[in-house]
Amino acid sequence: EPEVTQTPSHQVTQMGQEVILRCVPISNHLYFYWYRQILGQKVEFLVSFYNNEISEKSEIFDDQFSVERPDGSNFTLKIRSTKLEDSAMYFCASSEEGSWTEQYFGPGTRLTVT
Amino acid sequence: KQEVTQIPAALSVPEGENLVLNCSFTDSAIYNLQWFRQDPGKGLTSLLLIQSSQREQTSGRLNASLDKSSGRSTLYIAASQPGDSATYLCAVNKASNTGKLIFGQGTTLQVKP
Numbered sequence: 001e002p003e004v005t006q007t008p009s010h011q012v013t014q015m016g017q018e019v020i021l022r023c024v025p026i027s028n029h030l031y032f033y034w035y036r037q038i039l040g041q042k043v044e045f046l047v048s049f050y051n052n053e054i055s056e057k058s059e060i061f062d063d064q065f066s067v068e069r070p071d072g073s074n075f076t077l078k079i080r081s082t083k084l085e086d087s088a089m090y091f092c093a094s095s096e097e098g099s100w101t102e103q104y105f106g107p108g109t110r111l112t113v114t
Numbered sequence: 115k116q117e118v119t120q121i122p123a124a125l126s127v128p129e130g131e132n133l134v135l136n137c138s139f140t141d142s143a144i145y146n147l148q149w150f151r152q153d154p155g156k157g158l159t160s161l162l163l164i165q166s167s168q169r170e171q172t173s174g175r176l177n178a179s180l181d182k183s184s185g186r187s188t189l190y191i192a193a194s195q196p197g198d199s200a201t202y203l204c205a206v207n208k209a210s211n212t213g214k215l216i217f218g219q220g221t222t223l224q225v226k227p
Contacts (some may be wrong), residue, residue, distance in 0.1 A: 027200065031213050043158070043203065043217040057211035091157060095213060100145045103215060108158040 004106035023092030033093040120218035137204035145207040
């Protein structure tokens with residue numbers, strides 16, 4: 001069964017460094033998303049992406065963050081100048097057609113900023 | 115602003131019991147509602163998706179209902195098993211074309227053998 005994959009599973013970085021989190025969505029899916037979950041808190045929406053453009057971004061998704069689909073299979077989240085409060089589990093998700101279809105999540109990347 | 119609440123926060127039941135998890139949302143303008151399972155330190159596994167025009171969806175021992183007008187959904191688990199122990203999350207897809215999901219805080223279920 002097709003699944004969303006994410007790499008790395010765990011990333012440790014120092015404050016102020018840049019990190020790139022990678023995702024491979026399900027191959028025939030057209031909509032892509034990033035969410036994050038700070039330990040003990042709700043899963044929060046960061047950004048949705050369709051047709052090589054951001055469809056919606058949350059207040060969290062400021063200039064520190066960017067997304068890219070560099071080729072036909074990968075979807076990346078870049079976090080510049082990381083802060084301690086960026087430590088969280090980051091989930092990538094994808095859906096087949098529109099916003100009304102089921103979203104499938106990857107296993108997540110645990111980002112630890114020290 | 116859409117708010118999603120899940121009650122109870124935690125639930126412990128003996129194996130074999132039927133149980134109901136609750137999810138409420140403040141804005142009835144939604145496309146759909148999705149139930150997920152999350153095991154500790156793991157990703158989210160989609161369980162059921164209910165479109166706003168539907169009243170319920172079933173998958174095996176799981177049955178999810180939706181009452182959009184009252185802002186409520188329930189997840190019914192029949193004949194619970196220890197393997198059902200996990201955190202169950204509900205998320206609403208607000209009525210826009212961007213797919214943004216808004217999550218509740220989850221109900222952590224423990225099924226004791």
